[in-house]
Amino acid sequence: MLKTKTISKQNMYDTVMKQFNKTADIIELNPNIRKILGITNNEIIVHFPVKMDNGKVEVFTGYRVQHNNALGPYKGGLRYHTTVDIDAAKALAMWMTWKTSLTGLPYGGAKGGIQIDPRDYSLAELERITRRFTYALGENIGPEHDIPAPDVNTNTQTMAWIADTYMSTKSTSERSHNQHVVTGKPVGSGGLEGRDRATGYGVYLSIKLLLKTKGEDLKGKTFIVQGYGNVGYWASHFLIEDGAVLIAVQDAHATIYNENGIDSEKLAQHTEPRKGSIKGFSEANEIDATEFFGLDCDIVIPAALGNQITAENAYRIKASIVAEGANGPTDNEGEEILLQNGVTILPDIFCNSGGVIGSYFEWLQNRNGELWQLEEVLQKLEKKITENFYKIHAEVQKREVDWRTAAYILAITRIETAYTQRGIFP
Incomplete structure (x- = not known):
């Protein structure tokens, strides 16, 4: 296992630019389009x-x-x-x-x-x-x-x-x-049934689909969640419903742990009058925040803020899957350590995309004067996320790259195609 305690100073903008430039080099992105997208x-x-x-x-x-x-x-x-x-x-x-x-x-x-x-x-x-x-x-x-x-x-x-x-x-x-x-x-007020759970549902589904490619399912898999807002709660809800076990949760105020499992619904009820804080939840023990990422589990879900997994703590992670519920939770140094340690990272631009897909459905609903039912929304979400999963999976296998690189290649290539076909005004 690669270990390092070099503290990362990288901000999120540095992270995204390094990710972009890495992909642009791999696909030999048109230099004019590279200037625009940069x-x-x-x-x-x-x-x-x-x-x-x-x-x-x-x-x-x-x-x-x-x-x-x-x-x-x-x-x-x-x-x-x-x-x-x-x-x-x-x-x-x-x-x-x-x-x-x-x-x-x-x-x-x-x-x-x-x-x-x-x-x-x-x-x-x-x-x-x-x-x-x-x-x-x-x-x-x-x-x-x-x-x-x-x-x-x-x-x-x-x-x-x-x-x-x-x-x-x-x-x-x-x-x-x-x-x-x-x-x-x-x-x-014109909102979409199911929009509240769309991001968390996408996180759950991305993990389920990844395990399926390995011939596994969620039953008995343990997971930890950083951030227990909308994304963290709904991801936990669907994972537990499918047999997984939530053993730890961390937010800005506390880190709680119960090796026998945490009831996501009871925790949600506990946080409601406390403006989202998990602190004081009686059915789990409070532990030191620095222990969180090192807990023995199968899946880590960072669903809080950016740059949470860095060179300072990535080497502690024992899980085989990191599912990025937040945007940019893993910086480049942290990612390098995870990949060298054999951890599969489901990247944010895919893993938490259920939210923007749900937003698109709501936008369409409003534009067309329609009303979609919850069951229909979840079916459409599952179909879209599953299609995208297998496109990335195919790219991973074809190019022998990690999941983030594969996702970036697909995303940036689509934009490059649009510019190439339309040209640059004037």
């Missing part, structure tokens, strides 16, 4: 004032980075987190471009958010912050131009506020044609 199309920074509950005004900074729209409108989430800055938004936007391309969707990539900890604000303040941010973005978003969605610390309510604010800036006759300016809305 930069963002637009980087939008807005500063906007909001009156707080105490009557004082705070000025917030919001970001929206639009990386590329060669395949269709920009698409990507908005997150409310203290780590949001222009470099993080650029990295996440680029990952979205690869993700939408890989999944075969008619979208490009974008990302953004506000640099705040939403726990510091009341619900009324968050509504005013969100609405003012939407107004500040103005025509930089739109149902055929740039379609935001939920991400870290944003949810269906956030999307409902954005949609309502955006539509209120349109004339009465135009409002009904702008509902799909965001996806991830509440079902009662």
Whole structure:
């Protein structure tokens, strides 16, 4: 086993650029297209004032980075987190471009958010912050131009506020044609049945399909999850339903462990009144955070933030599968260690793509005035994810490369083909 304790200083933008350049070298990407894809199309920074509950005004900074729209409108989430800055938004936007391309969707990539900890604000303040941010973005978003969605610390309510604010800036006759300016809305406000579980379902399905290629199934497989938000919960829900055993969960406040299994539903009920914290869950023991990645298990699911698996901790991982529920959770140094140790990494641009596929279904539903049932949505998700899995699997076998490299080759080649066929204006 390769071991190293060299501490990684790499940020997410460094990670995504190294991944892109590695792939561009492998496929001998057209140098002109390489120049285009190596930069963002637009980087939008807005500063906007909001009156707080105490009557004082705070000025917030919001970001929206639009990386590329060669395949269709920009698409990507908005997150409310203290780590949001222009470099993080650029990295996440680029990952979205690869993700939408890989999944075969008619979208490009974008990302953004506000640099705040939403726990510091009341619900009324968050509504005013969100609405003012939407107004500040103005025509930089739109149902055929740039379609935001939920991400870290944003949810269906956030999307409902954005949609309502955006539509209120349109004339009465135009409002009904702008509902799909965001996806991830509440079902009662044009949202999609099953959108809440789409990302976690995709994580579960990607693991199940990988095990199937090895002649195995999920029964008795142990797994650990970092981050117990929407993705972590739903991935756990489906994995446990299929026979796997959740033995540890980590969030920003605690790391809990029970070798006999953790009940995902009870843990979800525990976190609800605590704004997502797993701390204090009585049916598991709290352990030191540094022990988490080294726990003896079959599957690791990082479903929190970027750059969590690095040279500092990758050598501790005993699992044979890392399924990236988060965007960019493994940096390049950490990945090198995992691959040398024989770990299969299901890359983020495939593993968590169920969310953007679900978003596409919602967008279509709104555009066409349709209503899709939950069973239909999950069937469509399974079909799309399974098709994409076997395309990547074939590339892995043909080129004898790791899963991320194979996924990147497919994603970037599709965009290269679009540019080659259309040419560069003028």
